[in-house]
Amino acid sequence: MYEFTAPFQNPSGSPIRELFKYLGEPGMISFAGGYPASDLFDVDGLQQAAARAYQDSNRCLQYGPTDGLPELKRELVNLMARRGVSCALNEMLVTTGSQQGLDLLLRVLVSPGDVVLTEQPAYPATLQALKLQQAKTVTVPVDAYGVDVDYLATLLASGMVTRPKLLYTVPTFANPTGATLTRERRIALLKLAVQYKFLIVEDDPYGDLRFSGEVVPSIVSLTTEVEGSRDWVVHFASLSKIVAPGLRVGWAIAPAEITRRCVIAKQTVDLCSAPWTQAIAAEYLADGALERHLPRIAAMYGRKCEALCNELREQLGDAIQFHQPEGGMFVWARIDGIDASELLKRAIDNKVMFVPGKAFFADKLDPASLRLSFAAPGLAEIQEGAKRLKRAYEAAFAAGIPKH
Template sequence: MEELIAARVRTVKPSFVREVLKAAGRKDLISFAGGLPAPELFDVEGMRQATLEALEKDPVGALQYGATEGHAGLRGEIAKLMAERGAHISPDQLVITTGSQQGIDLIARTLLDPGDVVLLEQPSYLAAIQVFELAQAEMRGIGSDGEGVLPDDLERQILALKAEGRAPKLIYLVATFANPSGATLSRERRVRVLELAAQHGIVVIEDDPYSELRFHGESVAPMVGLAQEVEGAENLSVYLSTLSKVVAPGLRVGWMVLPAWLQQKLVIIKQASDLHASTFAQHVGYRYLQSGRMEQHVPKIREAYGQRAQHMMATLERLLPRVLQFRAPEGGMFLWASMASGVDTMQLVPRAVDAGVIYVPGAPFFANPEGHAHHLRLSFSNSTPEQIEEGVRRLASVVMD
């Protein structure tokens, strides 16, 4: 039957996270692997109230088919949230998606032909790489440091492609508390990336699930907001975000900010994909945002994650001194670490699982994984301080073995 499968699908592999999460079914396993929010911090009572309100005030709206673009009330609340993040947009520019993952897939389906070039920060979000693979795009990694992508390297690569007679179509970035690196792109670099995009006619996708999770430091405006100040950039800026990390992933309520020319086409693809995101979940999300509970609740998540990050870093320094290098993130859910080059973190996984701890090895996060086997990603969001202590102890027993 395998011959019936489409050619492009035959080459796509399940993401490593999927495999890791399966292994993590073991009850005694401490997982630093998945990017899961802490379930004990879910605002269950807030969700309950939002649902009751949605079913009381507009039961038909919450249960009937809806517009592909999304629920008008929710789009209004999200436009307000975007303004607080530093991007003044119109609700008309929004499309509500089934999680922001769908946003990446929809943009790839709308813009990419096989062989098109996508430039993405190196390392990059695994499931984005999977989407671009499925679109049969050619991925090229942009070099980065602790502050995110290097605009000079971006320019170098664009010019090298142009010299080959090719034009990159997309730049994909997690600009704030990147997955997996934890890095945040400075305002200056954001503007420079937008200038390059405008100059060369490339669409920039900023994927922003984490920016609300800042422990300290100054927030930086989303690129879609900064684009309004860069000539020619506004029409090329796409922004993705989600309620997954700040309210609940189970809602699968994400959103895209899009320029009009792109939104029209993308909505047609979205309609063929699933008609629209769950109106039930959208109405619950709408009532929740409207209630003002999110503003009260997010600081609790921020504080807890900040403490967990701090605790993980201190424990790593205590139990794995000098063996594991990392840079302290200013927010988000991840610690990106490196061992001595020569260590292969993928090969360590089975022994780590035997010891009762799991992480994500670094190589799969790179479009070109060579030379990146010594990295690993540790998530601190979904483990209690006790679990962090014990998990790092187990990791140390394997690494120091």
């Protein structure tokens, strides 16, 4: 019937969402999703916020401004101030999750064929968004301390990559690696951005979920230390991981002219994000409920992370390598000598799931890598899940799965 054109000739959906079909199987333990823990939602606090929001029902029910409800924007400016970032109202745009912020930004900034840098391994929806926008994606490797800024400096100095439009990174508790970029690297990255005139796109959904170690300031907050760098940073944040994804409330902080263009694009994309959930979010933040509730989430994620890491070591010993993260939702691991996609099949047989690492690579993929999320399963499930992983690992080797 219809003739489709690139980039939609033969689209494949998210490799992670493909795994959802197994989630419904009875007894399945999932380390696969990027979902926050449902049992840590502040159900009562959000119900009270919703009741307060509906006292002005028209604000909930009518169209809202494209850039976001003013009362929510004020609360988000205050929240960013507590995070050490000052921003003006015309530098902030409320989005349908931070995912929409990235989409709007790419549409405003990236033309087909433009060079875009991304850390690797990287959040798959970002790789997909770059593909949709027909960007020329160039990857920069990540180690245990975040994106390799020396590698990037050499790459840029070599002239092999010219005029990149932006670099995408999740510098704090990265998805998938859990790594946090050091302060020194952040400063070095800001200097490179000023020198080579590319935007640093700092995606920061997990920054508040720290359960150990010292706070590292966000890249956008460090722009005060590198002259001229504030013009070269776009910062995305979200309530999805710290309050609830069902609100679909994210926000972008960007130079005013970029923000203005994103707002104009958003007029065409959806007119405005849901005012009703924006109003609930504003009431929730105004009440201080986030500050009261967040420590509970971070503490429980810390316990879950520790349980997972301990049990992985206990069950798999030297066969598995990983760096224990200081926050966020993810452990990034390698099981040397195995193809994680093959391991996943045995894992599903054993009623446990994870995401094979290849989902996070645009090129040069590491087949032995995998991502384990500790956020959603309970402590007992985490322990049982690690035991099942061991059985899957043994079954995979017994079946003679070829080494990669």
